[in-house]
Amino acid sequence: MTSGDLTGRSALITGGTRGLGLEIARQFLLAGAxxxxxxxxxxxxxxxxxxxxxxxxxxxxxxxxxxxxVSDPASVRGLVAATLARFPELTVLVNNAGxxxxxxxxxxxxxxxxxxxxxxNLFGSVLPARELVAHFKRRGYGKIVQLSGxxxxxxxxxxxxxxxxxxAVVRFAETLAEELRxxxxxxxxxAPGALNTRMLDEVLAAGPERVGETxxxxxxxxxxxxxxxxxxxxRLAVWLASAASDGVTAKLLSAVWDPWEELLxxxxxxxxxxxxxxxxxxxxxxxxxxxx
Numbered sequence: 231m232t233s234g235d236l237t238g239r240s241a242l243i244t245g246g247t248r249g250l251g252l253e254i255a256r257q258f259l260l261a262g263a264x265x266x267x268x269x270x271x272x273x274x275x276x277x278x279x280x281x282x283x284x285x286x287x288x289x290x291x292x293x294x295x296x297x298x299x300v301s302d303p304a305s306v307r308g309l310v311a312a313t314l315a316r317f318p319e320l321t322v323l324v325n326n327a328g329x330x331x332x333x334x335x336x337x338x339x340x341x342x343x344x345x346x347x348x349x350x351n352l353f354g355s356v357l358p359a360r361e362l363v364a365h366f367k368r369r370g371y372g373k374i375v376q377l378s379g380x381x382x383x384x385x386x387x388x389x390x391x392x393x394x395x396x397x398a399v400v401r402f403a404e405t406l407a408e409e410l411r412x413x414x415x416x417x418x419x420x421a422p423g424a425l426n427t428r429m430l431d432e433v434l435a436a437g438p439e440r441v442g443e444t445x446x447x448x449x450x451x452x453x454x455x456x457x458x459x460x461x462x463x464x465r466l467a468v469w470l471a472s473a474a475s476d477g478v479t480a481k482l483l484s485a486v487w488d489p490w491e492e493l494l495x496x497x498x499x500x501x502x503x504x505x506x507x508x509x510x511x512x513x514x515x516x517x518x519x520x521x522x
Contacts, residue, residue, distance in 0.1 A: 245327030265292035300354035331391035351395035407480035422463025
C-alpha cells in the first residue's frame with residue numbers, strides 16, 4: 231500500500247453525517263476503502279449523508295448509514311453489531327462525534343447540559359472503542375483514530391465541558407494505545423485545526439458575553455478567513471487509517487502544524503513523549519529553578 235491507500239479496508243465513522251466526519255468518509259472512499267459506515271443521531275441527516283457518499287463511491291464500494299447515540303452503551307452495541315454484520319473485516323474506527331456543550335461560566339451553565347457534553351465527547355470515544363477492541367484483537371490488527379481539538383491542549387474559558395472532555399479523550403487514546411500496542415492496533419488522536427462548521431456557528435451565536443471577548447473575536451476572524459479546509463484533517467485521518475502509518479501509535483497529531491507525512495522518516499524518534507500530552511517544567515522553558 232502507498233500512503234493514503236485504503237484499498238480493501240472498511241471503517242466505522244461516528245459523527246459522520248456532516249462536517250468533518252462526512253469529509254473523512256468521503257476521503258476514505260476516494261482513497262479506495264471497501265466500505266464506510268457513518269452514524270449520527272438524526273435519521274434524515276444519516277440518509278442524506280449516505281446519498282451524498284454514494285455519489286462518490288465506486289461500484290464495488292459500500293456505504294452504510296446508521297442512527298446511534300454514541301454516549302449510550304446499548305445504542306453503541308447495536309451500531310457496532312450492524313457495522314460488523316455488513317463489514318466483518320472492519321479495520322478502522324474513527325471517533326469523530328463531538329459537541330461544544332453549554333457556553334458560559336461554569337457556575338452559570340446548566341449542569342445536565344455540561345454532563346451530557348462530556349458524555350458525548352468522552353463516552354462517545356470510549357464506548358465504540360470498547361465494543362471493537364475484541365474484534366481488532368482477534369484480527370491482530372486495527373486502527374483507531376480519535377478526533378481531538380484545541381480543547382485538549384489549551385484552556386478554553388466559556389466552553390469548559392468541551393475543553394475538559396477533549397483533554398480526557400486524548401489521554402484515553404494514549405492509554406488505550408499502550409494497552410493495545412502488543413496486538414498490532416494503533417490508536418492516535420487528530421487535531422484538525424479551526425474548522426468552519428456548525429460548532430463555529432454555535433460560538434458566534436453565543437456571543438462574547440458567554441464565550442469571552444477573545445474567543446469570540448477569534449471565531450469572527452476564523453469565519454472571515456474561511457478556517458482550515460475540512461480536507462486537511464480528513465487527509466491525516468486517511469493516513470492514520472492506512473498501512474503507511476503502521477506502528478505510529480499513542481500520538482496527538484495536528485493536521486495543520488505537524489509534518490505527519492514525513493513521520494516515517496523519524497520512526498525511531500517516536501518512541502518518546504513527542505506529540506503527547508505532558509506537563510511543562512521550568513527547565514523546558516529555560517528557567518533555572520524547580521529542579522530537585
